[in-house]
Amino acid sequence: xxxxxxxxxxxxxxxxxxxxxxxxxxxxxxxxxxxxxxxxxxxxxxxxxxxxxxxxxxxxxxxxxxxxxxxxxxxxxxxxxxxxxxxxxxxxxxxxxxxxxxxxxxxxxxxxxxxxxxxxxxxxxxxxxxxxxxxxxxxxxxxxxxxxxxxxxxxxxxxxxxxxxxxxxxxxxxxxxxxxxxxxxxxxxxxxxxxxxxxxxxxxxxxxxxxxxxxxxxxxxxxxxxxxxxxxxxxxxxxxxxxxxxxxxxxxxxxxxxxxxxxxxxxxxxxxxxxxxxxxxxxxxxxxxxxxxxxxxxxxxxxxxxxxxxxxxxxxxxx
Amino acid sequence: xxxxxxxxxxxxxxxxxxxxxxxxxxxxxxxxxxxxxxxxxxxxxxxxxxxxxxxxxxxxxxxxxxxxxxxxxxxxxxxxxxxxxxxxxxxxxxxxxxxxxxxxxxxxxxxxxxxxxxxxxxxxxxxxxxxxxxxxxxxxxxxxxxxxxxxxxxxxxxxxxxxxxxxxxxxxxxxxxxxxxxxxxxxxxxxxxxxxxxxxxxxxxxxxxxxxxxxxxxxxxxxxxxxxxxxxxxxxxxxxxxxxxxxxxxxxxxxxxxxxxxxxxxxxxxxxxxxxxxxxxxxxxxxxxxxxxxxxxxxxxxxxxxxxxxxxxxxxxxx
Numbered sequence: 001x002x003x004x005x006x007x008x009x010x011x012x013x014x015x016x017x018x019x020x021x022x023x024x025x026x027x028x029x030x031x032x033x034x035x036x037x038x039x040x041x042x043x044x045x046x047x048x049x050x051x052x053x054x055x056x057x058x059x060x061x062x063x064x065x066x067x068x069x070x071x072x073x074x075x076x077x078x079x080x081x082x083x084x085x086x087x088x089x090x091x092x093x094x095x096x097x098x099x100x101x102x103x104x105x106x107x108x109x110x111x112x113x114x115x116x117x118x119x120x121x122x123x124x125x126x127x128x129x130x131x132x133x134x135x136x137x138x139x140x141x142x143x144x145x146x147x148x149x150x151x152x153x154x155x156x157x158x159x160x161x162x163x164x165x166x167x168x169x170x171x172x173x174x175x176x177x178x179x180x181x182x183x184x185x186x187x188x189x190x191x192x193x194x195x196x197x198x199x200x201x202x203x204x205x206x207x208x209x210x211x212x213x214x215x216x217x218x219x220x221x222x223x224x225x226x227x228x229x230x231x232x233x234x235x236x237x238x239x240x241x242x243x244x245x246x247x248x249x250x251x252x253x254x255x256x257x258x259x260x261x262x263x264x265x266x267x268x269x270x271x272x273x274x275x276x277x278x279x280x281x282x283x284x285x286x287x288x289x290x291x292x293x294x295x296x297x298x299x300x301x302x303x304x305x306x307x308x309x310x311x312x313x314x315x316x317x318x319x
Numbered sequence: 320x321x322x323x324x325x326x327x328x329x330x331x332x333x334x335x336x337x338x339x340x341x342x343x344x345x346x347x348x349x350x351x352x353x354x355x356x357x358x359x360x361x362x363x364x365x366x367x368x369x370x371x372x373x374x375x376x377x378x379x380x381x382x383x384x385x386x387x388x389x390x391x392x393x394x395x396x397x398x399x400x401x402x403x404x405x406x407x408x409x410x411x412x413x414x415x416x417x418x419x420x421x422x423x424x425x426x427x428x429x430x431x432x433x434x435x436x437x438x439x440x441x442x443x444x445x446x447x448x449x450x451x452x453x454x455x456x457x458x459x460x461x462x463x464x465x466x467x468x469x470x471x472x473x474x475x476x477x478x479x480x481x482x483x484x485x486x487x488x489x490x491x492x493x494x495x496x497x498x499x500x501x502x503x504x505x506x507x508x509x510x511x512x513x514x515x516x517x518x519x520x521x522x523x524x525x526x527x528x529x530x531x532x533x534x535x536x537x538x539x540x541x542x543x544x545x546x547x548x549x550x551x552x553x554x555x556x557x558x559x560x561x562x563x564x565x566x567x568x569x570x571x572x573x574x575x576x577x578x579x580x581x582x583x584x585x586x587x588x589x590x591x592x593x594x595x596x597x598x599x600x601x602x603x604x605x606x607x608x609x610x611x612x613x614x615x616x617x618x619x620x621x622x623x624x625x626x627x628x629x630x631x632x633x634x635x636x637x638x
Contacts, residue, residue: 037626044624260619267625268615274629276599283594296587300579305363306586307356310593 007038014141015046019114022141026116029133040133047139050082053246054164055149056157056186061170062196065233066242067149071113073243074145078112082143085117086131086150086160114143129277132163132270162189163266165259166249168242170194171210173202187213190226191249194242198230224252286317326357333460334365338433341460345435348452359452366458369401372565373483374468375476375505380489381515384552385561386468390432392562393464397431401462404436405450405469405479433462448596451482451589481508482585484578485568487561489513490529492521506532509545510568513561517549543571605636 005024013021025043028035053070057063067083074081107113118134131148138146148164150157161167169190195206210228219225227245231238253259284292295309304312324343332340344362347354372389376382386402393400426432437453450467457465467483469476480486488509514525529547538544546564550557572578603611614628623631 041624041626045621048621264615264619267618267628268611271611271615271618271625271628271632272599272603274625275602275632276595278629278633279598279602280591280595283598284591292587292590296583296590299586299590300583302364302367305360306590306593307360309586309590310597313590313594314597 007035008042011039011042011046011137011140014137015043017142022114022137023116025137026118026134029130029137030118032130036130036133040136043133043137043140047136050135050139050143050146051250052135052146052148052164052166054161054167054189055147055170056161056167056189057170057194057196058172059151061172062233063149063151063170066168066170066194066196066231066239067147068107069231069233069236069239070147070243070246071107072236073239075110075112079144080112080114080142081145081147082114082138082141083116083147083149084131084134084138085115086148086157114138114141129270129273131160132266135163158186158189165253165262166246167191168194168246170196171206172197173200173206187217191224192242192245193226193228195228195230196233198238199232199235203230222256224249224258283313283317287313291316326354327361330358330361330365330456330459333456334362336461341433341456342435344456345437345453348456349437349449351449355449355452359455362452362456362459366455369454369458369462369465370569371454371465371467371483371485373480373486373508374466374489375480375486375508376489376513376515377491378470380491381552382468382470382489385487385489385513385515385550385558386466387426388550388552388555388558389466389562389565390426391555392558394429394431398463399431399433399461400464400466401433401457401460402435402466402468403450403453403457404434405467405476433457433460448589448592450479451585454482477505477508484572484581485565486510487513487565489515490525491516492519492525506536510543511561511564512545512547514547514549515552517557518551518554522549541575543568543577602632602636606632610635 007025007028010021010025010028014025025039028039030036055063055067055070064085067085071081071083107115116134116138118131135146135148148161150160167189169186169192171193173195193210195203195210207228207230214226227248229238229242229245231242233239250259253262292313295304295312298304299306299309326344326347329340329344329347333344344358347358349355374382374386374389383404386404390400390402426434435453435457437450454465454467467480469479486508488505488511490512492514512529514522514529526547526549533545546567548557548561548564550561552558569578572581611632614623614631617623618625618628
């Protein structure tokens, strides 16, 4: 059993279909550090077949019900689905995410569906690194469809969903008035807009609002134009149309080489992030805490400013 | 007039009481880059007299009404007040923050109150750097009280409010059930808890909930124990007690040397952040985009993984 915790053995087991090994590997990724890195490294050459769909939107917009319906849509094509439910703003909802999602329980007995929640550990940005790695582990496990769903709609959530190949942004009728939405960020990442709870008043206004946003964004003529799909997730209304829109976006990306470009851009951003973090930790390892403390006292006494202190840190490490 | 945009001249003017120079300096800080750095550097030796109070809590908790009441409480002591209203999750509310705050308008004609809103520019983390610099500019302008208020309660907001000397966390009766609150993050930063809208049912439960959280956190016996104050900001009920609690926390920090420690910890974290950013941009300036592109293609084709690519970036820059 102890051997199962070895990252390489875990990845071999999970790519052979071992769900307990998968759960353990995801826990290692969530914890971060050296083991996370090893898991991700071993998983990388084994992945590449999964397609990732991101789902974001304001709390209460109906994302989890919609995700439940999309799982069913994918399962009607007999495809296996992995779901990563992410909450970047709350360290305490790791359990609650799934607890709240009664509908998700419908899939508990379906071996073709794997659901995992992930919450922030420690500082902001931790999930931005862990979420794509978790998706890669799920990819190495062979799921052809990978869904990633976030709880909120802030900048952190947008960054997390930004790792997906196709990104669904869920709004409701009346969203423009009620939500202090991160509109610019949402517009930038949306490949498909969903107006969920479309049995309520205000669908036409929401649609007009989204159209106006798209007009303003001045897309090039050969760019993908995000379709706007109305759904009532509770009754499954419009969900097939939404699933079809995701399929069309996927076809568009694949036929225009957009998929490769998008994935490479994402890899580039991630490599930058890894480099920046390594260099940062190396810098502060090289600096003794006495040196840093001395500098901070000088700053606190306003003899030097923060930037001068930062310059001195860099000189002392490089010298 | 052109001379007014010179960072040094701006800082001299604003510390002499020139409000237009203050507004310009804050705009430079918000924009980031070299001018922001210069403004912050010139402002640093001129500051040190202001005391910062942070106010955070879920949207709708009544933070802006409470801030309005706290401004009035400070003004009764004849002290000048600067308010920085921050929204880390929305790039589009720069104007809206103040537009929504009808009550804040009460102070528009009071020259002893200065209110400024600040929204996210660009990526996450931008405000985490800009907000403390903006506070230092307000400090250099001589305001003895600096309030910083955030819109939401996610991890980004908690980091922004973390720069304050005393931090107020606003909840409502029933908050435990309704809000997917960042409880751990809030508990860590709270110096004073406020149960606002205390004319509603559930105050006792909210108080018991907060007490239970504090029990669990296992504070050392000589640590500050966050008091829990009930308020009805709409009617000013409890606001004097809240203001007194802030004053007690300030006295505690000053008498235990906690204030100096807290400020130095914050400066240390900021210096680290500045160093990390400088090193990151320097690293990628040294790397040609062809080299990086070649590496990314190797990653995309799964011949190497992201960490191996990151290692190679570091070798090529250092070699």
